[in-house]
Amino acid sequence: MNLTFSLYRLQTLDTQRQKITKRLAQIEAILNADELVQARMQEKMRVEAELSDKLKQVNQIAADTAEKRLKLELNQVQLFGGKIRNPKDLQDLQAESEALKRVLKKLEDAQFEALMAQEAAQKALTEAETNYQAAIDQKASENSILAGERGTLTDEMSKLNSQREALTQTLPAEIVTQYENLLKIKGGKAVAAIVDDGCEACGVELSPRDIQAVRSANTIIRCKTCGRILYKA
């Protein structure tokens, strides 16, 4: 096999490998990122805390109400029980009875409002849970598609690696080293084909003599402008 053709073939394999490596890194990043799921989880936790807060309020009002009712019952027993006859004491009991009834009315209103707020928080939580689950499902389906693509790319990569291994074994070691060094310093492209009488990589025009030399020689001829190994089909 012609030396420059082998190098061109090697470059083609490496270009494909570079593309796969890049895409695999992208896939890995997407698989690891779950901003939406995280955001929806935070929202769910926030609403959960709010609901728990509202429940506490409702319970507190219920406890206060029970306490005031008990006080009122005792007050009524004393007021109407017939044991207390002193008008001043009866007047005090009457005043306490009215005050307790006012407090109970206020508590009743507060209870109504607290229950409404609890209901709203419960509704918000149901919605937050639905959104969170939707984000998880979306992520799972996205992940499964990406995992499939990753599998395909990994298989393709291993085939390319085998082909590369077989190809480099047919080439002199120092040529492979030269190629690989060039690959590093030339942004992943060490071999440039001659397309329309010009270097495919840097675009410089080549003389017919140069082109003929590249075509016939079984040695490496490099582009005078960009330094890449030239190849002519």
Ligand SMILES: [Zn+2]
């Ligand atoms: Zn060039």
